[in-house]
Amino acid sequence: MFDRLKHRVVQAPMAGTSTPELAMAVCKAGGLGFVALGALDARNAAKAIGAVRQGTDQPFGVNLFCHAPAxxxxxxxxxxxxxxxxxxxxxxxxxxxxxxxxYPGFRGNDAMLSVLLAERPAIVGCHFGLPGPDQIAALKGAGCRLWATATSLAEGQAIKDAGFDAIVAQGYEAGGHRGIFDPDGPDARLDHLQLTRLLLPLGLPIVAAGAIMDRAAARAARDAGAAAVQCGTAFLRAPDAATPPAHRAALSGGxxxxxxxxxxxxxxxxxxxxxxxxxxxxxxxxxxxxxxxxxxxxxxxxxxxxxxxxxAGTGAAASVERPAADTVLAISP
Known part of the structure; x- marks a missing residue:
């Protein structure tokens, strides 16, 4: 899964700011691009996936919100x-x-599942929890690799038990929504290095996420056992991202x-x-x-x-305005 990547840098799926163009640019640079589907309906999800397919023949991922109903x-x-x-x-x-x-979640969303089964993206990532068993079986049957975000060992164990292929270890320093399964549950607030080491004994590849802004941080994550690193804030100033001007300007404050x-x-x-x-x-x-x-x-x-x-993550002030491809190269461990 990771051996096909020239650079083990994953672009985080950031609903609202990541775009098909950003995913394409990262894939073309030898990293792994992701399309955020959590804020899209099935029709627009299909359009976003199609846009990436037209722009690259490299594998890419999509990401879904799996929260319980409000x-x-x-x-x-x-x-x-x-x-x-x-x-x-x-x-x-x-x-x-x-x-x-x-934003309805993916659980029970038959229209979104139909899109994924038709499009068969290389990777389907999940945030806020896990899909239903039938959805998991259908996606695996379609040949999709499954990833899910964990913020604790218990969540990592649940991801492994569900038959997933990789775990995204989201440190507390990461920007955007906390992927914790139960938003009212306890949170040890582990950073990505602590969490990576904690999850390694589960035996699944770990993708470390959380304020990884440069090659030194990426190497530290790899040295801790991560198979790859996932970066979001590092790409917010890319021209391919849909980050609003005020958001871009605020990053320098950090x-x-x-x-x-x-x-x-x-x-x-x-x-x-x-x-x-x-x-x-x-x-x-x-x-x-x-x-x-x-x-x-x-x-x-x-x-x-x-x-x-x-x-934005805690490394916001270190973000750089540059093409996404240059960010992949600057971070690649």
Whole structure:
């Protein structure tokens, strides 16, 4: 699986900022590109996969969200709307009266499964948990290699027991959404080197992820036993990425925090107006994200970018504006 790669650098599937063009560029450079499907419906997922296929004959991966359905709580959602009402008021706007579950998970998503079985991407990655047994069997039967994100040994064991082919060891320093299976469960907050060493005895290839920004960090991960490294923040300034200008500019500040305020689920974001909001009573994921996106839109309509979901890892300040291919070469261990 990894022997076919010229460079053992995996481009993280970042919903909203990674693009088919970014995946193509990484693949052409000898790394492994990924297409993020978690925020797409089946029709647009097929289009994204098709776009990569037209641009490269190299193997690539796709990534899915496997979270449980949101726990709808009308009172809690109304309270969260009221909590953010003053933030909307800063821009002369009103929050929505009701919230929607904007990102359905892959579990039970027959339309998305049909797309994957038809397209047969080389790798199907999973975040927030695992698909159902029938989905796993179908994907394996179609010849797809299966990866899943782990933040603990228990999650790694579950991934192995489900018959997966590799584990992405997501350190606490990684940008974007924490892949923890149970968002309300305990989190040891291990960095990627600690987690890689912890998962190695399971016997599956480990892909280390979390603030890997240069060759020294990649070599340290490989020395710790990782088969490859996965990088997201390192690619955010690439011209092929869909990173908004305000997000790109904020990377140089480098300060990040973990917050649930934006989406309802823990995610590492560059410090901004949203990250200082107390997230203790946030609505469940992805319902809270519906409100977060509405607030960002209201702020942007008045020229204020401080409520963006500017996901980034702790190495954000070390990101470099350059073609994705150059980043692959700069990081390759």
């Amino acid at each position: 726990r709808r709580d009308g009172a809690r959602e109304a309270a969260w709307i009221d909590r953010l009402r003053p933030e909307f008021g800063r821009f002369g706007a009103e929050p929505p009266d009701r919230l929607s579950e904007i 300060r990040t925090v973990m917050t649930r305020a934006i989406s309802g689920r823990a995610a590492r974001c560059l410090v901004n107006d949203f990250t200082v909001i107390d997230d203790a009573e946030a609505a469940d994921y992805p319902v809270a994200y519906d409100l977060g996106k509405a607030l960002h839109a209201a702020a942007m309509a008045r020229g204020h970018a401080g409520y963006g979901a500017f996901w």
